[in-house]
Amino acid sequence: MSDTRKSFSRESEEKRTMDLIVATQMCIERGGVGEASIRRIADEAGVTPGLVRHYFPDKEALICAAYRQTMADMFKGARQGVDELPGNAIDKMRLFINTSLHPGVMNSRYHQLWASFTSLTRSTPSMAKIHHESYLEFRMGCQDLVELVFAEIGREVSAKALEQYGIMVNAILDGLWLEGCLAMELFDDGELAEIGLRSVQSVLDIEGLI
Numbered sequence: 001m002s003d004t005r006k007s008f009s010r011e012s013e014e015k016r017t018m019d020l021i022v023a024t025q026m027c028i029e030r031g032g033v034g035e036a037s038i039r040r041i042a043d044e045a046g047v048t049p050g051l052v053r054h055y056f057p058d059k060e061a062l063i064c065a066a067y068r069q070t071m072a073d074m075f076k077g078a079r080q081g082v083d084e085l086p087g088n089a090i091d092k093m094r095l096f097i098n099t100s101l102h103p104g105v106m107n108s109r110y111h112q113l114w115a116s117f118t119s120l121t122r123s124t125p126s127m128a129k130i131h132h133e134s135y136l137e138f139r140m141g142c143q144d145l146v147e148l149v150f151a152e153i154g155r156e157v158s159a160k161a162l163e164q165y166g167i168m169v170n171a172i173l174d175g176l177w178l179e180g181c182l183a184m185e186l187f188d189d190g191e192l193a194e195i196g197l198r199s200v201q202s203v204l205d206i207e208g209l210i
Contacts, residue, residue: 013055016047016051016055017055017065018069019045019047020041020045020047020052020055020056020062020065021062021065021066021069022045023041023042023044023045024036024041024044024062024063024065024066025066025069025070025113026044027040027041027044028066028112028113028116028117029109029112029113032116033063033116033117033119033120036059036062036063036066037059038052038053038058038059038062041062060124060126063117063120063127064126064127064130066113066117067117067127067130067131068130068134070110070113070114070117071130071134071137074105074110074114075134075137075138075141077099077102077104077105078096078099078100078105078138078141079096079099079141080099080104081095081099082095082096082099082145088152089145089148089149089151089152090149090152090206090208090209092145092148093145093146093148093149093200093209094197094209096141096142096145097173097193097196097197097200097209098193098196098197100173100177100196101173101176101177101180101192101193101196102193103184105177106176106177106180106181106184106192107181107184108181108184110181111178111181111182117130117131118131138170139166139167139170140166142166142169142170142173143162143163143165143166143167143169143170144166145169146162146165146166146169146204147162149204149206150162150204153206165203165204168203169200169203169204172196172199172200172203173196176192176195176196176199179192180192194210197209197210198210
């Protein structure tokens with residue numbers, strides 16, 4: 001019985017924490033970081049400001065948690081199904097590009113959150129740290145897939161060259177993601193993903209992505 005109660009309590013605390021993070025994201029979506037006061041977040045979550053402070057000591061801690069969760073959700077969305085996909089490395093790279101430039105990841109909501117959070121990276125060291133970590137996580141995800149593709153086709157490159165290829169693939173996806181978030185109505189369905197596939201294939205000098 002004791003173990004059951006402990007498990008229930010832990011799950012409840014995790015849910016309450018996530019509810020507050022989601023409430024913070026919703027406030028930021030409506031009006032930027034300035035909208036995300038402790039009181040407004042509490043109202044959005046249907047709790048008291050005191051309960052918010054029980055889980056997060058101040059607004060900065062809550063904004064940081066929301067930033068981490070947003071970037072984790074985006075990275076998870078971009079890699080949806082990639083690790084489980086049977087097949088070769090080219091297939092995994094193709095899926096990664098397609099999911100990264102799919103409306104599930106490339107949308108106005110994520111852009112609003114991303115832009116609001118990154119506006120704080122120069123003034124708030126804790127936000128700058130999250131920005132640095134999340135950028136490297138996505139870039140390394142690109143680099144790992146490039147390494148798999150090169151290993152599959154038998155191409156040997158230096159560690160530095162591999163790092164630079166990862167940077168290039170990341171830059172292509174970042175740029176197209178931003179284009180789609182800001183002006184999706186200007187592109188046909190799947191057009192940016194197709195451009196991403198063509199661009200990465202050209203940069204890596206490989207075949208089979210398109």
